[in-house]
Amino acid sequence: MTHHENQLETQTEEGVAPQAEEEDGRQIANYVVQFSGGVGSWASARRLVDNGHNVELLVACTNSESDDWWPFVQACQHDLDIPMTVLDNDGQTIWDVFRQARFLGNTRADVCSRVLKRDPLRAWLDTNRNPATDAVVIGFDWTEQHRIDRAAAHWQPWKVVTPLADPPYVEKWALLADLERRGIKPPDLYGQGFPHSNCRGCCVKAGQAQWERVLRLRRDDYLHAEAEEENLRDELGDVSILKDRTYNRSRPLSLRVFRERLESQPALFDGDDWGACSCMTPTDDV
Numbered sequence: 001m002t003h004h005e006n007q008l009e010t011q012t013e014e015g016v017a018p019q020a021e022e023e024d025g026r027q028i029a030n031y032v033v034q035f036s037g038g039v040g041s042w043a044s045a046r047r048l049v050d051n052g053h054n055v056e057l058l059v060a061c062t063n064s065e066s067d068d069w070w071p072f073v074q075a076c077q078h079d080l081d082i083p084m085t086v087l088d089n090d091g092q093t094i095w096d097v098f099r100q101a102r103f104l105g106n107t108r109a110d111v112c113s114r115v116l117k118r119d120p121l122r123a124w125l126d127t128n129r130n131p132a133t134d135a136v137v138i139g140f141d142w143t144e145q146h147r148i149d150r151a152a153a154h155w156q157p158w159k160v161v162t163p164l165a166d167p168p169y170v171e172k173w174a175l176l177a178d179l180e181r182r183g184i185k186p187p188d189l190y191g192q193g194f195p196h197s198n199c200r201g202c203c204v205k206a207g208q209a210q211w212e213r214v215l216r217l218r219r220d221d222y223l224h225a226e227a228e229e230e231n232l233r234d235e236l237g238d239v240s241i242l243k244d245r246t247y248n249r250s251r252p253l254s255l256r257v258f259r260e261r262l263e264s265q266p267a268l269f270d271g272d273d274w275g276a277c278s279c280m281t282p283t284d285d286v
């Protein structure tokens with residue numbers, strides 16, 4: 001991966017981009033986009049660039065992404081034509097993090113995104129940028145106000161900016177169409193109906209509906225996650241990503257048992273349980 005040095009001042013065609021005044025009166029000189037490699041963070045950056053602001057991309061790798069993730073990130077940077085910094089986390093994957101923490105992440109506790117995303121992103125910001133003049137940009141949209149509120153509290157003292165929560169309100173399918181119009185192929189996960197382009201669809205915060213889709217459409221990825229979960233269960237006991245909530249009781253449901261159940265009864269899963277996949281808002285402080 002290429003590491004791009006940051007530029008404090010990005011020149012536009014007219015010269016240095018103007019400072020922007022946010023609703024709270026803060027003057028923003030530089031927008032740092034927490035670039036996940038999803039359509040939302042690209043579209044957020046695109047909107048700010050189109051409005052003439054100084055924008056840069058900051059990427060933290062989970063090293064668990066799909067094969068088409070990095071080509072997509074590069075295509076987006078090429079399209080935006082702005083500086084990008086990549087934090088590679090020394091190649092650690094989400095499974096390395098779980099082994100080290102002796103804790104398997106789940107919908108309620110996402111040690112993976114704290115170690116591989118939130119902590120390194122904040123450390124980089126605190127070292128390299130200034131909360132008095134620079135803002136953090138997250139690709140949440142107008143349907144995600146609950147996440148925006150929690151992210152704003154979490155990222156203090158950094159100002160959080162979410163361009164897609166402001167008018168004009170745009171649906172995700174329209175953002176994907178924008179991408180294609182600009183000649184950028186969206187990550188396959190979107191075409192397969194996943195809500196986010198994260199961690200090969202194998203997000204530990206996702207629910208039964210998403211994992212059923214992984215098994216059906218990305219079987220190798222499912223089997224890899226299942227094997228990793230089994231290794232952790234050997235070490236840690238009866239832990240699991242998924243929960244079985246039948247009869248109003250919550251019990252661990254391993255990926256192996258869930259797969260075997262689906263292989264005999266394909267409709268036997270909770271189709272409303274999509275979980276809460278989002279790396280930028282913590283679910284718990286683990």
Ligand code: SF4
Nearest residue numbers: 112198199203204279
């Ligand atoms: S996408 Fe899910 S599994 Fe991947 S780092 Fe974020 S919370 Fe963890």
